[in-house]
Amino acid sequence: GNSVTQMEGxxxxxxxxxxxxxxxxxxxxxPSLFWYVQYPGEGLQLLLKATKAxxxxxxxxFEATYRKETTSFHLEKGSVxxxxxxxxxxxxxxxxxxxxxxxxxxxxxxxxxx
Amino acid sequence: EAxxxxxxxxxxxxxxxxxxxxxxxxxxHATLYWYQQILGQGPKLLxxxxxxxxxxxxxxxxxxxxxxxxxxxxxxxxxQPAKLEDSAVYLCASSLYSGGGLSTDTxxxxxxxxxxxx
Numbered sequence: 001g002n003s004v005t006q007m008e009g010x011x012x013x014x015x016x017x018x019x020x021x022x023x024x025x026x027x028x029x030x031p032s033l034f035w036y037v038q039y040p041g042e043g044l045q046l047l048l049k050a051t052k053a054x055x056x057x058x059x060x061x062f063e064a065t066y067r068k069e070t071t072s073f074h075l076e077k078g079s080v081x082x083x084x085x086x087x088x089x090x091x092x093x094x095x096x097x098x099x100x101x102x103x104x105x106x107x108x109x110x111x112x113x114x
Numbered sequence: 115e116a117x118x119x120x121x122x123x124x125x126x127x128x129x130x131x132x133x134x135x136x137x138x139x140x141x142x143h144a145t146l147y148w149y150q151q152i153l154g155q156g157p158k159l160l161x162x163x164x165x166x167x168x169x170x171x172x173x174x175x176x177x178x179x180x181x182x183x184x185x186x187x188x189x190x191x192x193x194q195p196a197k198l199e200d201s202a203v204y205l206c207a208s209s210l211y212s213g214g215g216l217s218t219d220t221x222x223x224x225x226x227x228x229x230x231x232x
Contacts, residue, residue: 004156036223044157044205044223089156101147101170102221104156 002026006090006105013080014113021075021108023064023090031092033057033066033073034102038087047075047088085112116140118224120206126230132194135227139187139208145169146183147221148191149205157205163189164211193229201231 006023013019025031035047035057048057053068062077073090087107094100119138127133139146145164149157160179162170165186174181178197183189193200203226209219 043225044207046220046222049220091156101149101159101162102157104158106154106156 002028002031002092002094002103004090004092004103004105006088006108009087009107009109010111011108012111012113015082016079017112019075019077019080019084019110021088021090021110023073023075023105024071025073025090025092027068027071029094031094033064033093034091035062035064035073035075036089036091036104038089038107040086044089080110080112082112082114085110118206118208118222120204120224120227122227123225124228124230126232127196129198129231130195132192133196133229134190134192135204135206135229137189137191137206137224139189139206140222143208143210143222144186145209145211145219146189147207147209148181148189149207151203151205151226153202160191196229196231198231201229203228 003026007021032051034049036044037047038044048059050057050066053066056065064073064075066073087109089107090105091102121136125133147162148160150160151157160174161181163183166183179193181191205226206224207221209221211219
């Protein structure tokens with residue numbers, strides 16, 4: 001079946017450090033890929049998405065590129081801030097199209113220290 | 115634009131009791147989803163509606179969980195009877211998608227209902 005695997009947390013970085021959170025997905029069908037973020041005390045928010053191979057999603061300085069050859073969608077940011085501290089979820093749609101329910105990874109808790 | 119609304123925000127019940135959660139999606143959104151998020155895990159899809167019809171309920175424990183979406187707008191999710199392992203956050207999400215082929219409409223999530231079963 002469909003699944004998403006992302007790196008375990010927590011990930012602790014200093015402010016202005018480079019961030020990478022790894023995400024890989026099972027290679028079934030032609031899913032759309034997403035990163036959602038959950039700030040403390042808030043609901044899930046879409047951070048970025050990519051709908052086909054080689055697409056790059058970007059938002060708020062974060063980027064992720066849909067790599068079909070490695071079935072990956074790693075999240076990167078060049079210089080993190082304390083306000084980026086949150087839980088990040090990688091997700092994919094099913095094989096049937098973008099309206100399918102999402103399959104999420106377990107989440108990565110990111111902690112940025114000043 | 116108002117977001118996805120859910121109520122209650124918190125609920126504490128004893129095992130074997132029943133509980134219901136309510137969701138009001140973003141206006142005009144045809145597709146509605148219920149997810150269960152157990153502490154330390156990612157959300158898991160329970161059921162998906164398109165308008166007032168069920169599209170996918172393959173992961174819904176139908177012996178105790180039920181859901182409906184009357185008139186294709188609001189939805190309720192019910193658990194009867196509740197078990198300890200049902201303690202989780204129940205998330206409702208909606209998207210514009212109304213059928214007719216591949217789509218990548220974004221799912222917008224509500225704040226969730228945190229259920230504790232004692």
